[in-house]
Amino acid sequence: MPTVSPRRAGLLQRQLPMTWRVAIAFAAMSMAITGLLAVVTWHLASSYLLSRREQGATTQAAVDAHLVQEVLRDPRRNGPVDLIQGLAGGGDVTVALRRQGTWTVSGPAQDVPALPAELLALAGSGTPARQRVVAAGQPVLAVALPVEGGVYVEVAPLSGLDSSLRFLSAVLAAGVGVSGLLGLGLGSWAGRRALRPLTELRDAAARMAAGDLDARLPEQDDADLAPLAATFNRTADDLQWRVRRDARFAGDVSHELRSPLTTLVNAVAILRRRRDELTPTAQQAVDLLDADVHRFRTMVGDLLEISRDERIDESDLEECDMVDVVTHAVGARPGIVVDVATTPPKVLADRRRLDRVVENLLDNAAHHGGGAVRVGVSPSSDGVRVEVDDAGPGIPVELRKEVFERFSRGGIAGRREDTGGTGLGLALVARHVRAHHGRVRIEESPFGGARVVVEIPRGTT
């Protein structure tokens, strides 16, 4: 049986999963029970066998002693030597007779006189005695019996019994081992079975963490588990409702803003058309108004877009040629090189969102990097890769994740008024790319500025 120290047990509890702990507990319990049974069995069996053997040897010795006695009494016989040799008979029993201080010994060379003096003394005084002793490294049973004018001794080996007991203990130990393994198996099965609802809970929680707010636990019949499932599902409902409400709120606000925005945009357009009729101060005011109303409009559009459901409707998917998308987006902007080395594969995507991704990347380069200088389109490992290079100041490594957050200012607070961006462009890029199961990251551009790399997988056609 393995012993587990308290410290080790603490370690086990902390490190091993519950199923394993249950399995180990089952194994330990089953080994403890079978071990106890084995020990008891071993003791009972060994003492029984031993007593049987002792009894047999004693009886045999008594019969032999009787024969020797008769020979000694019969004066016609010429001594017990022949009989003693006959009794030993080349077996494993040593037979010895002491008369007048002389030993007559026959059988395997046993050092009979070396037997305990008390044993011989007891027999010498007329009391039969027996004792288990070790002679020449072997466990033996010595039986000493009084005979006329001496002591008769038989020494029988117990080694045969020993091997029987060894076999028995081996069988019992194997039994304990097997029961430990069975306990482990049973415990692991029972643990898994008992924890299955927890596994479902974990899977559901993992799905929810991954963004699937529809994940729910099945109804449980078990009175112990039903409250857990119910609580989890209620929490999930609340969470889903809250997430939807938050998403809807941004959308609703933007939606409501569009009516006043329509009035604003058109009123500003009228002013702009009459710019020449205005005083220089009013002209400046109109220019400011015009620029910010334009940005406001873009921002409301971006907010609406970002508060939409991220998932792509299947009907919006079509075979898109990224070279087409890029060429189209770059078309209206001078000074950008479109670099297509190898023809990339077409991707199954929402063309509108791909357009938006490329437009936003070009806008981003224009706002923060002095304008894109090169747009590369090439095949990637699983689809198509787009690289947008600028020659601007670049983006420090520690900000390369942050710039994809909504309203991230890229660590340069207060500079946004110069750029004309809405603070949502790259967040939308990240969102659309994610919706296509693609990747987006920022690297250093060989032109000195930033390089935004977008990879869109081919998708299933």
Added chain:
Amino acid sequence: MTSIPRPARSAPVRCAAGGTTAPGARTRVLVVDDDGRIRQALSLALDDEGFAVSTASSGEEAMTLLARDPVDTVLLDLMLPGTDGLTVCRRLRARGDLPIIIVTARSESAEVIAGLEAGADDYVTKPVVAGELAARIRALVRRRRPDTAAATLTIGDVEVRPDEGLVRCHRDGGTADVHLTRTEFRLLVELAVAGGKVVTREDLLRRVWDYDYLGDTRLLDVHIRRLRCKIERDPDHPALVLTVRGSGYRAAVRADADG
């Protein structure tokens, strides 16, 4: 009687060339929107863009106004109190081929499809900007004059006369005039002029709608569907306006019918 399929909302209308606008006169636009401030701002801005603008605050008012004073284009907000925009759109379409531009809340919503199915020629998304709107209206009004010299074009058993704005089916031993909206008519002419060659979606969007935006293929697809409903024997298995997968559309030529 002929067996030419004719959708319920198609009614006999004049599809002939030449509008109701006198040469040199300003294009008349009716703005239908329930928000007074938007009506006012759009009227001022569209007036600046050179249009003669009238306004209505509801679908009912719009119908009344149109019955009295015809216009060249209707700008119709789909979110209207009382009779909703889609219903107004369907009624207007049932009455004729008056160009309709719908104003939708979101470009990606099913509202766009619904509006186009209801017979709108084009759509704009809120917030509506007069400059962009003006471009849409001009493209729509221009749509009436296909730039082709050919007097008669044929696709299968359909005869198209661009000058007269006439589409005539010779089918089952009979002859019937088909009434198309100007957008449908223009699409058919573009395909017929190409003479069986593929016209890409991009080209069709640019030539018919002046769109420089390839992304929105719904606009084109819905109009093609409506066109097929009017001229095809079986719109589900088109034999005249054929889809070229991943590229665009083409008109059937004699070889298609033989093969």
